[in-house]
Amino acid sequence: MGKITGFMEFERIEEGYRPAEERVKHYKEFVIGLTDEQAKVQGARCMDCGTPFCNSGCPVNNIIPDFNDLVFRQDWADAFTVLDSTNNFPEFTGRICPAPCEAACVLNVNNDAVGIKSIEHAIIDRAWEMGLVTPRVAKIRTGKKVAVVGSGPAGMAAAQQLARVGHDVTLFEKNDRIGGLLRYGIPDFKMEKSHIDRRVEQMKAEGVTFRTGVMIGKLPEGTKVTNWAKETIAPDELVKQFDAVVLTGGAEQSRDLPVPGRDLDGIHFAMEFLPQQNKVNAGDKVKGQISAAGKHVIVIGGGDTGSDCVGTSNRHGAASVTQFELMPQPPEHENKPLTWPYWPYKLRSSSSHEEGCDREFAIATKEFISEGKGGKVTGLKTVRVEWKDGKMHEVAGSEQVLKADLVLLAMGFVSPVASVLDGFGVDKDARGNAKASTEFTGGYATNVPKVFAAGDIRRGQSLVVWAIREGRQAARSVDEYLMGFSDLPR
Template sequence: MGKATGFLEFERQHEAYEAPLTRVKHYKEFVAALSDADAKIQGARCMDCGIPFCNNGCPVNNIIPDFNDLVFHQDWKNAIEVLHSTNNFPEFTGRICPAPCEAACTLGINNDPVGIKSIEHAIIDKAWSEGWVAPQVAKHKTGKKVAVVGSGPAGLATAQQLARAGHDVTVFEKNDRIGGLLRYGIPDFKLEKWLIDRRMRQMEAEGVTFRTNVFIGKGELPAYIGNTARETVSPDELKEQFDAVVIAGGSETPRDLPVPGRELEGVYYAMDFLPQQNKVNAGDKLPNQLLAKGKHVVVIGGGDTGSDCVGTSNRHGAKSVTQFELLPQPPEAENKPLVWPYWPVKLRTSSSHEEGCSRDWAVATKRLEGKNGKVEKLIAARVEWKDGKMIEVPDSEFEMKADLVLLAMGFTQPVSPVLEAFGVDKDARGNVRAATEGDKAYYTSVDKVFTAGDMRRGQSLVVWAIREGRQCARSVDAYLMGSTELPR
C-alpha cells in the first residue's frame, strides 16, 4: 500500500516531456521515466483502499498495489517479478497503454489517481538496465510444434508463453520486420522499435523462431494492407506441419469514407501514411514516400490513429494540421460518481495535439474537390446527434484547404483473405468467432486452430492483445498436453 498517509501528503508525479518545439524535430521518444525518488513518492500515494479496483481495470490484471508498495520500499527486483507475472511486455504498455487502471484507481474518485503507468514504465526500464530481464528457457521440451500467425502483441505474448511451456513455436509475419502494428502502426516517437528487437532476442533465446515475409492465406491482400511477403503458405500446409495454429493478426481493414472525390490523389488511409515513416526511420529507402511537408493536412477521425497522423505530419513540416471528429466534443472532465471505476468519455489531448493542431467536433465530410486529379479542398458540414441519429445542421456547410487528407476512422475487421483461407466461423462484426471461457476458450471452429487479440475481439488496445495472447496460450497448452500450468 506504500505509505499509509502518502495519498494525503504527496501530489501526483508526472513524467517529464521534452518541449514540443524541439521534439517535433526528431522521431525519438521524448518522455522520460520517473527517477527512483519520484517513483518512490508516486508509489507512496497508493492507499490501502480495501478493494483495488485498479487490478480489474487493467486488462492483464496487473497486481498493482503490490508493485507500488515494492517501489515505495525501493525493492525494484521484486517489483519486476510481480509486474512480469501478469504482463509479458511492460515496456510496451508502460509507454502506449491509455492506463484504464488509473481510471479505476480509488484515489481518483476525489483526487488525481496514482500514476500507475509511470511506475510501470520506471520498473521495466530499471529492470532492463540492471540486467534482470533474462530468457526463461523451458527445462523440458514437449516435442509439440505451434505456429503463430501474426507478430503483434497478441502473437508475441502467445508465442512467449508457449515457448516457456516447452513447445517449439514459430511466428509468421507477412511484413519484413517483426512487431505487427507495434512496428508499423505506432510512430517511433511513442515507441522506439529497438524495444521490440530487444524482446525478440529474448524470445529467440527462449526457443521462438521468427519468419518474416511469409503470408499465411490465399489470394491477394488489398493494396492498403502492409505486406512484403515473398512466400505464401496455405493454412492446410500449416496444419500439416504443426500440432496447433494460432491466428493472431491485427484488425487491419480500415473504415472508408464513401464521398465524392474519395478517388483523388492526396486522399489516403492513415495506414498508408504512418508505416512509411517508420520504415524510413529504420533505414529503408522510399522514393515515393507520402509527405506532409508544406501541405494543409486534414485528419478525419479523432482517435489515437488520428493523433499519430497529427504528430507525424508536424514532424514532416506540414503548413497546417486539422483534425475532425464526427461525434460531439466530449466533456472536459468526466462525471466521476457516474462512471467510476469504468473508462470515462472525456476530452483527451494527446502530446501530438500539443505540438500543433486545430481540432473540431461534430463535423461530417460531404465531398472532396480538386484539380487535375489532386485534392485541393474539403467540403464539410456541422451535424447534431439526436436519439442516436446524425442530423446535418442547416446552412452549416463550409470548406477548407486540404492538400493531404488522412482517413483515420478506425478498423472494421481482420483481412478477409486470411479468415477465408482458414475457413473459420465469424461473428456479426466479421471477426473470428471464439469463446473466452471454458474448455474451448480461444478455439475456432476449425480443428487445431486458435485465435487471439484483434482478430477475435476487433480493434482494441495493446494491453488487451497481451491478455488474450496469454489466455490463448493456456488453452493451446491444455489442448496439446491435457492440462496446463501456464498463468493467466
C-alpha cells in the first residue's frame, strides 16, 4: 500500500462541478475531475484491507486496492492495466455508476469512503490521453460466428470479449446509433457520446461488425419507442446464420401510470422525452420535439431517470420542475452499522436537483386534469400517502391539485420488449425477463439451443456496471459453448 497512515491523514476529495447557472446553458459534461495530486491523495486513503469488501461490492470485481496504490505511485499505465483487466468501459462506469464499491469500502464504516469512482474516472481519462487504450486484435480466428442483439453496455462488453478471442461478431442495434440507453437514455451532460464513439472505433479494429437500424423480430402493435429500425430480421433466420446468439436488448418496457386522464396530451414516458434531446445534440432534426420550455414540469419517479428528466427540463428553460417520489423521504445519513457493506438507504441528491427542483416525497397521483378544451394536461390531482405494515395508505384530507403543463413518467422499467423473447421462443421468468441461470457451466444459456441472454433483458432493470459484468460472463459461456473451453475471465 502506498501510505500506511493515509486514511488518517487525508480527507475525501469530491470531484467538482461547474457552477449550476453556467452548466444549465449547455449539454456538455461539467464534472471537474481530480488533478494528478488529488488522485494521489485519494489513492493514499486506501487501507489495502485484508478483506477488500470494495472488490465484492463492485459487480465487475474491479481490483480496487491495487489500482488505488498504483495511482498513489502515479503509475498510470499499470493502473490502467489493472482496471482494464476487469472492466471493458471504465469511462462509462466512472461517469454514471452509483459506486456500490464505495458503499462497501471498509473506511466507510466510520469515515468517508475512498473516492473510488473518481479514481477510476481519472485512470481511464489519463489512459486515453496517453494512448494506452488500443485495439486488442485476436491472433487466431476461430471461424465461429456470433450475433449479439442489442448494443447497450452488456452487448458491447459481450461483443468485445468474443471478438478478442477470435470469433466473428456482428452486433445488431435497432436504433440508428450504437449504445442502447447509454446513447439515448443517459443525457449528454452526464456522459458525452464521444466516449461511446471511440469505443466503437476500437471494437471495429478488433473485428466487430456493427449493424444499426436492424430490428430482430417484430414489435408489438402500439409500442411507444423511438428510433425504430428500417430493417427487420426474423429470429429463426438469425439462429440459422450464426453459431450462437446473445440477447442483450435491455428492459425497455416503461412502467405506466393508469389513472384517469392518462390519455391527455402532454403526458410522456421519460424514454420518449430524453432520447429526443440526445438526437438533437447529435445534430439530428426531431419533428415535434417534446419541450419543457416555459412549462411547469412534473416528473413522476424519484430515481436516476427522473433526475435526468429534471436536468434536461432545466436546460430547456422550464418555468418550474417538481419531482414526485411515492416513498417517504429517506434519512440524510444512513445507519452504517446496520447497512454496511451493502447499498445504504439514504437521501441522494443529484447535480440536476442542485440546478433547481422541488422534491415531493410520499405523494401519489390520483388523476390527470385538463381544464378547458384541447385535451391537454393542465394539472394533477394528488394525495399524500403513508406506509404502515408495508402497505400504502392515503392520508385523509390531503388531496390537492398541482399545476402541470408537461408530465414525465420516470417510474422505471418493468420488462424487456416481449416480442423479442417470444420471437426466439425464450422462456421468461415471473417478471417477463429472459430465463437463464448464471451458473459457471452453461451460464446465461436460455432454453433455446445456441441462444444466450445477458444484462437487463435477463436480470431486469439494473446498473451499467451489472450490464458490463453480465456481458463479460455471457461471453465466456458462449466461448465455452463454441470451443469447449475458454480463456476469458469469469
